[in-house]
Amino acid sequence: MQVLSPRAALACYLMLLLVYLSGAVVPPLDGFSAEYFNIALNIHEEGNWTQPMFQGQDFQGGQPLLFWLAALSFELFGVSVVAFKLPSLLFSMLAIYSTVRLGSMLYNESVARLAGVILASAFAFLFANNDASMDILLIGSVAFATCQLFIFVTDENKLSARAHLVVAGAGLALGLAARGLIGVVLPLLAVFLYLIYRLEWRRVFDPFWLMLPLFVLLFASPLLYAYHMQFGMDGVMKFVLWLQSAEHQASESLPGGRGRDLFYLFFYYYTYLWAFLPWSGLALWALASGMLRLTNDRYWPRSQGYAVTMGVIVSVFILLSLARFSLMYYVSVLLPFFALLLAGWLPARLRHPPCLHRLWQIQYVVFVLVVDAALVFNGWMFPLQDVAVGLVAVSLFVLGIWSIPRWTGGSRLVIVSVSVSTVFWLLTNINLYPRLLEYQAGTVLGNVVMERQLDKAENIYYLEEGGWAASFDAAIRRRAKTLSLDALAARDKPTVLFVTAKGHEMILEKGLPFDVLAHSSDYDISRPDWEFLNPGTRNKTLRGAYLLQVRP
Numbered sequence: 323m324q325v326l327s328p329r330a331a332l333a334c335y336l337m338l339l340l341v342y343l344s345g346a347v348v349p350p351l352d353g354f355s356a357e358y359f360n361i362a363l364n365i366h367e368e369g370n371w372t373q374p375m376f377q378g379q380d381f382q383g384g385q386p387l388l389f390w391l392a393a394l395s396f397e398l399f400g401v402s403v404v405a406f407k408l409p410s411l412l413f414s415m416l417a418i419y420s421t422v423r424l425g426s427m428l429y430n431e432s433v434a435r436l437a438g439v440i441l442a443s444a445f446a447f448l449f450a451n452n453d454a455s456m457d458i459l460l461i462g463s464v465a466f467a468t469c470q471l472f473i474f475v476t477d478e479n480k481l482s483a484r485a486h487l488v489v490a491g492a493g494l495a496l497g498l499a500a501r502g503l504i505g506v507v508l509p510l511l512a513v514f515l516y517l518i519y520r521l522e523w524r525r526v527f528d529p530f531w532l533m534l535p536l537f538v539l540l541f542a543s544p545l546l547y548a549y550h551m552q553f554g555m556d557g558v559m560k561f562v563l564w565l566q567s568a569e570h571q572a573s574e575s576l577p578g579g580r581g582r583d584l585f586y587l588f589f590y591y592y593t594y595l596w597a598f599l600p601w602s603g604l605a606l607w608a609l610a611s612g613m614l615r616l617t618n619d620r621y622w623p624r625s626q627g628y629a630v631t632m633g634v635i636v637s638v639f640i641l642l643s644l645a646r647f648s649l650m651y652y653v654s655v656l657l658p659f660f661a662l663l664l665a666g667w668l669p670a671r672l673r674h675p676p677c678l679h680r681l682w683q684i685q686y687v688v689f690v691l692v693v694d695a696a697l698v699f700n701g702w703m704f705p706l707q708d709v710a711v712g713l714v715a716v717s718l719f720v721l722g723i724w725s726i727p728r729w730t731g732g733s734r735l736v737i738v739s740v741s742v743s744t745v746f747w748l749l750t751n752i753n754l755y756p757r758l759l760e761y762q763a764g765t766v767l768g769n770v771v772m773e774r775q776l777d778k779a780e781n782i783y784y785l786e787e788g789g790w791a792a793s794f795d796a797a798i799r800r801r802a803k804t805l806s807l808d809a810l811a812a813r814d815k816p817t818v819l820f821v822t823a824k825g826h827e828m829i830l831e832k833g834l835p836f837d838v839l840a841h842s843s844d845y846d847i848s849r850p851d852w853e854f855l856n857p858g859t860r861n862k863t864l865r866g867a868y869l870l871q872v873r874p
Contacts, residue, residue: 325669326436330733334439337744338448342414344751345452346407349765349796353848355453356764356792359406362392363801366401372551377790380552385545387499388456401799407454413462414451418442420465421658427472428627429666437658437665439736443743444661446597446654452751457651459500465658467493467509475513475525484530491537498538499545501651506538508655512634519629590642593653598660600692600739603684605660608667609635631663672735681735689742700749703855704757761854763844763867767820768797770840770869782818785810788825789867807832810872819870826868840869 326334350356361374361381374381374389381389391409399405418438425434441447450458470490477483490509497505517526539546595602612632635656642652671677700706759765771782784790784804795801802820807828810817819825819836822844829836843864845854854863 325432325665325672326439326733326736328435330737331435331439334737334740335442337740338442341448341744341747341751342411342451344748345448346404346411348452348751348755349403349759349762350406350454350793351758351848352762352764352791352793352846354455355848356796358388358392358454358456359796360792360801362389362396362406363401363795363799365389365393366396367801372548374548374552385456385499385502386548387459387496387545388454390499390544391459392454403796406796407451410451410454410458413459414442414447417447417458417462417465417658420462420469421661424465424469424472424658425662425665427469427476428630428662429625433627433662433665433669436668436736437661439740440601440665441658441661443740444597444601444657445599445743445747446650447657448743448747450654452747452755455651456500457654460497460505460651460655461657463493463497463500463505464508464655467497467505468512468658469493471509471513472516475517475522487530487534488537491534492541494534494538495541495545498542501655504652504655508634508638511637512630512659515633516626516630519626590639590653593650597650597653598657600685600688600743601660601664603688604668604681605664607684608664611667612663625666627662627666631659631666634659635663678735685735685739689738692742692746696746696749700753703857704754706753707757708753758847758850761843761845761864762791762793762847763822763842763865764791764793764795764820765797766842767840767867767869768794771798771818774839776818776839781815782820783810785819785821785825785828788828789820789822791820791867794820810834813872814874816874817872819868819872821868821870823866823868826866826870829870829872835873836870837873838868839871842867842869 350359357376361376364375365371368375371390371393374386388409392406395405395408399408418441421441422434422438425437447458447461450461467490470486470493473486474483474490477486494506494509497509499505514526517523598605609632612628613636615628638652638656668681671681770776776782782798782802784802786804786806788807790804805813805817805819810819810829811832811834818839819829821829844867845864847854851863853859
């Protein structure tokens with residue numbers, strides 16, 4: 323049964339395109355996104371590609387692929403938010419394409435088409451694009467490498483198959499450079515499960531597999547060289563093979579290392595529930611159904627699609643449940659496999675009206691939760707202020723409702739689900755994020771610099787120990803330098819400063835003459851708490867930041 327026709331799939335992608343394009347112009351939030359922008363900007367300005375630096379120190383918080391790609395984008399297209407997010411958009415396309423291609427090999431063209439739409443509309447996938455994080459590079463690399471490995475083991479033409487193994491090596495190297503060993507292990511696990519299911523021992527013991535580590539090392543040589551230049555040979559072993567991942571995981575663990583409490587035990591499960599919205603309920607049913615069917619079939623799956631998708635998902639979740647860390651990207655990287663699992667399971671259920679009715683019931687619950695969340699975010703916490711924004715959202719919703727009768731059966735279920743996801747994230751991109759950014763002083767004051775063309779004087783600085791914001795550098799599109807208080811007092815020309823309340827007090831105590839060019843409320847909007855989100859108590863959480871012009 324064809325759940326989603328090519329025309330319906332095109333309609334879904336066109337809706338989602340609005341979300342991707344609107345998210346591409348949202349400035350980075352202070353936290354990881356703005357910090358990554360700053361690191362890429364440092365590479366672009368200094369030309370030092372082998373030693374990513376952050377605030378004058380070697381950056382040790384992750385692999386450098388995102389920084390390299392963003393810096394390359396700056397070189398080609400100039401420094402901008404769109405250029406920073408362009409690599410993430412391209413890797414999103416790579417992930418969707420690879421998932422579709424993999425679906426056609428595991429199932430058929432119809433299932434593959436559906437899997438691509440499901441992946442493209444998943445909440446965590448859209449969020450990773452907006453945030454321009456390393457996660458989307460990992461998802462794209464893993465999906466691409468898995469696809470190429472499957473082509474290698476299914477292509478009867480030896481020359482062509484071996485060429486795809488070379489390309490798979492490039493994909494694995496990208497995964498290694500994006501997030502470490504998980505980018506290598508997951509594709510190999512998937513293809514191993516596939517070969518074991520099909521009992522293709524000749525493929526398992528193909529001697530050409532021995533060439534794969536060489537291809538990975540070849541394509542990963544820039545990464546290895548960068549770590550060697552930055553940390554020596556110990557750094558190559560420590561940061562690439564295992565210890566870097568272990569230390570990064572430990573640094574993001576819960577305080578106190580309580581790895582066995584209920585929060586840790588179920589972290590990945592409730593992370594999945596929101597990450598795979600609006601499909602998480604249906605995918606849970608698909609997974610439970612597959613597990614039950616597996617026990618009835620004496621633990622041997624009836625389809626190769628189930629063997630691969632369920633095998634990867636269950637194996638990873640069992641290992642994660644026993645782990646002592648909580649990292650969201652271990653869930654995000656499984657999104658292509660969840661999409662394939664659901665797309666392969668859904669068509670058979672849509673043939674039976676009772677099953678279709680239950681599918682709608684599950685989605686109705688999801689729709690209510692998502693719509694309620696959208697109303698809370700955009701109606702109470704940060705109400706719509708631009709009438710045009712509301713009209714766009716309402717028009718899209720009305721268009722979706724109007725088009726429902728044009729589709730039948732499974733297409734209707736899928737299109738309504740995609741529409742709900744689209745409206746939620748479109749409101750997030752064109753209302754929630756802009757409203758949040760009103761409380762990010764780095765962006766607000768950086769925009770003042772650009773609007774007043776203060777950047778042309780090239781005299782914009784931070785005050786040492788007086789405040790700093792990665793989002794400010796992102797807004798002015800270059801890294802502002804830092805002045806000590808004594809150096810500032812000795813300058814013989816006007817100086818523009820970004821300072822927090824502490825820096826403002828330092829200048830007052832020094833007795834330096836200055837003018838306040840702009841003032842902004844400030845809050846770390848990448849980590850909002852309830853007191854900030856509640857409009858009634860928000861003002862209590864706000865700090866201040868200033869754009870000052872210090873006179874000589």
